[in-house]
Every structure is written in C-alpha cells, then in structure tokens.
Amino acid sequence: MIYFDNGATTFPKPASVIHAVNRALRFYGANPGRGGHSMSLKASEIVYECRENASKLFGAESADKIIFTYNCTTALNFVIKGILKRGDHAVISSLEHNAVVRPLEKLKAQGVEYSIADYSFDDDETINNFRKAIRPNTKLVICTHASNVFGVRFPVERIAALCKIHGVLFCLDAAQSAGVVAVSLKESGIDFLCTAGHKGLYGPMGTGILAINTEYLPDDIIQGGTGSFSQELNQPIILPDRYESGTPNLPGIAGLNEGIKFVLKRGESAIERHEKHLANLLYKGLSEIDDVKVYVDMHANPKTLPVISFNVYGLESEETARILDRDFGISVRAGLHCAPLAHRFFGTEEKGTVRAVLSVFSDYRQVDYFVSAVNKICKYKRAKKGCN
Amino acid sequence: MENNLILFNSVTTAMRAREILKKYGVFGKIVRTPIGINKKSCGYSLYVNKNFARALQILSENSIGYIGTASVGVI
Numbered sequence: 001m002i003y004f005d006n007g008a009t010t011f012p013k014p015a016s017v018i019h020a021v022n023r024a025l026r027f028y029g030a031n032p033g034r035g036g037h038s039m040s041l042k043a044s045e046i047v048y049e050c051r052e053n054a055s056k057l058f059g060a061e062s063a064d065k066i067i068f069t070y071n072c073t074t075a076l077n078f079v080i081k082g083i084l085k086r087g088d089h090a091v092i093s094s095l096e097h098n099a100v101v102r103p104l105e106k107l108k109a110q111g112v113e114y115s116i117a118d119y120s121f122d123d124d125e126t127i128n129n130f131r132k133a134i135r136p137n138t139k140l141v142i143c144t145h146a147s148n149v150f151g152v153r154f155p156v157e158r159i160a161a162l163c164k165i166h167g168v169l170f171c172l173d174a175a176q177s178a179g180v181v182a183v184s185l186k187e188s189g190i191d192f193l194c195t196a197g198h199k200g201l202y203g204p205m206g207t208g209i210l211a212i213n214t215e216y217l218p219d220d221i222i223q224g225g226t227g228s229f230s231q232e233l234n235q236p237i238i239l240p241d242r243y244e245s246g247t248p249n250l251p252g253i254a255g256l257n258e259g260i261k262f263v264l265k266r267g268e269s270a271i272e273r274h275e276k277h278l279a280n281l282l283y284k285g286l287s288e289i290d291d292v293k294v295y296v297d298m299h300a301n302p303k304t305l306p307v308i309s310f311n312v313y314g315l316e317s318e319e320t321a322r323i324l325d326r327d328f329g330i331s332v333r334a335g336l337h338c339a340p341l342a343h344r345f346f347g348t349e350e351k352g353t354v355r356a357v358l359s360v361f362s363d364y365r366q367v368d369y370f371v372s373a374v375n376k377i378c379k380y381k382r383a384k385k386g387c388n
Numbered sequence: 389m390e391n392n393l394i395l396f397n398s399v400t401t402a403m404r405a406r407e408i409l410k411k412y413g414v415f416g417k418i419v420r421t422p423i424g425i426n427k428k429s430c431g432y433s434l435y436v437n438k439n440f441a442r443a444l445q446i447l448s449e450n451s452i453g454y455i456g457t458a459s460v461g462v463i
Contacts, residue, residue: 032399033398033399033400034431035431036420036421036431036432037420041399041418041420041432044399044400044403045403045418048399048400048403048404051400063400063403063404063407064400064401064404226398227398227399227431228397228398228399229397229398236397238397238398238401238453239400240400241398241400
C-alpha cells in the first residue's frame with residue numbers, strides 16, 4: 001500500500017508517537033491539571049512538555065501561549081469568532097480552506113464582512129492585493145501558509161509586516177506547512193498561528209494548536225472547567241486556561257509531543273528538502289505523461305510545498321483516485337479538498353483534482369510506482385478509447 | 389518556619405515558574421498543595437527549599453503571577 005494522502009493526515013506515524021499514546025492510556029491516563037494526585041501530575045507534566053516543545057518549534061514567547069485544540073479548524077474558529085465583532089472586516093486569501101471561509105460566512109449574519117485578496121505567483125502582486133483589500137475597519141487578516149490543494153506558498157512574513165503597518169491582527173493557517181516550513185512567531189510578528197497536530201507534526205488525530213503571539217486576546221467562545229480558579233464563576237483569563245475548557249486529549253497530546261520531538265530532531269529544513277526532492281521527481285514523472293495535467297509547475301515555483309494536484313484528461317478526479325486505490329493500492333484524495341475557493345481560483349471547481357502529498361516516510365520507489373500507475377491508467381484509457 | 393511553598397492558580401503556571409527558576413539555578417518541585425493551606429490554589433504548588441526569596445524575586449521579574457506563599461515541612 002502506498003499512502004500519498006498526507007495532506008489530510010500523515011501516515012504512518014513515528015513509532016515514538018504510537019508508544020507515547022499507548023503509555024498515556026496504560027500508565028498515566030489521569031486528568032491533567034485536576035485532582036492533584038501523582039498520576040494527574042504525571043499527565044500534566046507530559047502536557048506541559050508538549051507546550052514547551054511546540055513553543056520551541058514555532059518560536060513562541062512562552063509555553064503558556066500554546067493552546068491545545070482538537071484540530072486546526074477549532075483553532076481558527078477560536079481566533080475568527082473571538083476577534084471579529086459586528087462592524088468588523090476581515091481579509092482572507094483566494095486559496096483559503098473552508099475552515100476559514102465557513103466561520104466568516106456564519107459571521108456575516110452578525111454584521112461581519114470579509115474580502116478576498118487574490119494569490120499571485122508574483123509575491124509583490126500578492127502583497128499588493130492584500131494591501132488593497134485592507135479597509136479602515138479591517139481587524140483581522142487570515143492567510144494560509146500554503147494551499148492545501150496546490151501547495152503554492154504565500155509570503156506570510158511580508159503579509160505579517162503589512163498587517164503591523166496597518167494595525168491589523170494576522171492569523172496564519174499553518175495546517176499544511178507546520179513541520180515542513182519553519183516559522184518563528186517572535187521573528188515574523190505573526191499574531192496567531194493555527195495548525196493541526198496530525199499532519200506534518202505527526203501526532204494523532206484530534207490534536208491541534210493555537211499559538212498566540214499578541215497581547216490582544218480573542219474572546220473565549222467556549223467556557224467551562226479548567227482545573228484552575230474553581231471558586232470563580234467566570235472563565236479565567238490566564239493562558240492557556242482561558243481557551244482550554246474541559247478535559248484535554250491527553251493521549252493525543254502525549255503522541256503530539258513525540259511527533260513534535262520527531263520534527264525537532266530531524267529539522268524542518270531536512271524534512272522539507274527530502275519531501276521536495278521526491279515531489280520534484282513526482283512532478284517531473286507526471287508532467288511527462290501526455291494525458292496528465294499538473295496544475296503548478298514545481299520547477300518554476302521552487303517554494304511550492306510537496307503537494308501535487310493533477311488530473312488525467314477524460315477522467316473525473318474521483319475516478320482516477322478510485323482506480324489508483326482499487327487497482328494499485330495507492331491512497332490519494334480527490335475532489336475539492338474542502339477548499340472550493342482555491343479550486344475556483346485555479347479553474348478546477350467543476351472536476352476537482354487528484355492530490356498527492358508526500359511525507360517524511362515517502363521514498364523513491366513509491367514515487368516511481370505512483371508515476372507508473374498513472375501511466376498505466378492513461379495507456380488503458382487510450383486503448384479503451386481506441387477500441388470505441 | 390520560613391516559607392518554602394509558592395501557590396499557583398494553574399498547573400501550567402506552576403510548571404512554567406519551575407522551568408524559569410531552573411534557568412536561574414533555583415530548583416523547585418511541583419507538589420500537591422497540602423490540605424488546609426489555600427483552597428483557591430489549583431491543587432499544585434512549587435516547593436522551593438533553598439533561595440526562596442530569590443525565587444520570588446525571579447518570578448516577579450519574569451511577570452509570573454502566584455497567589456501566595458506558605459510554609460510546610462520537608463517534602
């Protein structure tokens with residue numbers, strides 16, 4: 001089996017991640033931050049260690065600025081719904097995921113507006129598009145680090161600088177880039193970083209992170225028990241408690257901790273180099289097949305993440321993915337990838353695309369096999385067409 | 389007996405305090421807050437056996453809030 005659906009969730013996970021989840025459930029599966037007994041304390045230590053490692057990975061100011069969420073979508077909702085109020089305006093890119101678009105659509109009914117700044121292969125043009133979209137009442141800019149469908153990257157450090165000039169908060173959706181492209185919150189001035197734990201950080205599903213790098217805190221949209229200030233009827237305002245009501249996902253966080261340690265040990269630049277090298281081979285192999293259209297030229301756009309979107313002429317993307325799975329044992333995702341804006345921008349809204357995303361565990365043989373499988377599908381399709 | 393226990397509102401703050409103190413060469417241990425000391429605590433405190441005054445000064449310099457101090461026997 002070949003798994004190239006790492007854009008949805010990475011698989012396999014490092015052995016250390018699996019062992020950590022196992023250990024958490026077997027030996028210290030108590031409620032962290034509550035109870036005061038030794039098993040709860042052990043659980044709290046693991047959660048705290050994960051905060052410290054995440055803080056190190058993202059260049060955050062301190063561990064308490066790392067908020068654990070259940071996925072990137074939850075983190076984005078915390079920022080979008082916690083910041084934007086009636087009369088406010090937001091700017092997003094033309095390649096955003098529904099995790100950004102749908103909360104904003106929901107807020108429209110409450111008097112919040114948003115504008116879309118188009119992506120351009122020319123960074124200066126992209127920045128200019130964001131500049132033009134900012135209004136006097138713009139409070140928040142939300143932008144993906146890299147498209148989850150096409151892999152193209154935004155100049156996020158420059159967008160963060162633009163936001164600082166205009167006094168606007170900047171939220172980075174790093175769902176697809178975390179663990180592959182290094183980000184430093186302290187150096188970049190990004191105010192909020194939202195990411196999933198189960199993608200490039202190699203943690204289990206049900207984990208996500210909101211990293212905060214500003215004194216301007218979003219309103220809390222969920223309230224409840226935090227294990228702190230229990231005598232108070234109001235939600236605590238200290239971090240991370242303000243945004244972490246209810247029992248946390250201890251086994252998930254224990255696994256995420258090991259996933260982040262795995263990334264820190266290998267280094268994001270080494271991971272990126274490995275994945276992009278393979279992605280370039282995959283791009284080259286696919287683009288040499290007559291009946292295949294690859295949507296982003298990886299050679300002309302070297303900053304593109306190892307995310308390749310393509311289609312086989314004459315086949316629906318879903319059909320190509322089904323054949324790859326059924327006849328070749330290859331897992332990829334097809335369709336719109338929860339990002340209709342991105343497909344609209346690239347003109348693929350009607351049929352979607354087949355998306356292949358590599359991970360640190362992908363290798364040459366898998367890439368060769370994948371290209372060969374797509375080649376066979378094209379030959380079969382041509383032969384079938386000839387018979388008709 | 390002199391104070392040797394720093395009480396916190398949150399276990400995360402207690403752990404962050406411990407790590408900051410460690411960088412200054414002051415060592416503390418997270419312990420369960422003894423019964424009857426302060427019901428407003430999160431249940432965890434930092435036990436600092438040596439350099440207690442210095443520990444409080446470091447926490448203050450690093451803007452780490454705590455809700456009080458107490459004295460307990462050797463832990």
